[in-house]
Amino acid sequence: MESKGTFNTQAGSSVDMTRSDDESLVDGPLISADALHSAIRREFQGVPTACHAALLSLFHVVFVVLSVCVAVLCVLKSGREDVCSGVLGPVQGDSVVVFGKVGLWLLVLLFTWCMQHHHSRARCRGYLRFYRQTRGLEHLPLTVHSAGNVMLLVVMAARLSPTVHTYLLLAILALELLVALPCLLCYSVSVMRFNADRAAPDVSQEDHSHNFSVSGLPAETGFRDISSLEEVVEKQADLIEYLKQHNRSLSRRLLNLSAQH
Incomplete structure (x- = not known):
């Protein structure tokens, strides 16, 4: 009997010790939701690709303008052959435009890789809605420039007359600019709005809206459409x-x- 009483006493003391440890963890000061949201806003990390998109747009515009100047002065023979030979040397004007187009495509490829890297980091930080909204714009500039390269290869392989070849080359560059520039500007605006909002991750926003909803009804989960x-x-x-x-x-x-x- 004494051993049984001793065992019960030890078991009770061990339970009390465990309970006291748990209560010491639970009874600690709780952090308010407002403090958590303010801390998240202070720790917000923006996406720096808006400046990259603006610089790429500027490079694209400068490249098209210089290509038009080279084509008009050096390829179409507007009386500036001596200036072109002094600046370009033995390289032909259309070759210079093609080399510049390859360099621009490499810049777009580097920008696409950088954009995907920063978007993946934003996705890991919980900004899933921003990741889905801009996912369609990630590959669009590279797709446009790659399609322009294919069209340039077709024109070069057709072996047309120099005048027609030059006009088609300039038309492709202009069309590429008209398609790619609005995409980059739209992407820059989206990223700038995201950085200006400094919002909390999507999960935190949903929890905050559910906790402070006016109706007090539980949030709907799942989906309603099989598609x-x-x-x-x-x-x-x-x-x-x-x-x-x-x-x-x-x-x-x-x-x-x-x-x-």
């Missing part, structure tokens, strides 16, 4: 990836706080 199954699955995959990143970040913060105290 949206792929979109729902994609959203869930993005959300799971973000939650993994968020949990790792919270674990590192808890370890740092534990080390400080």
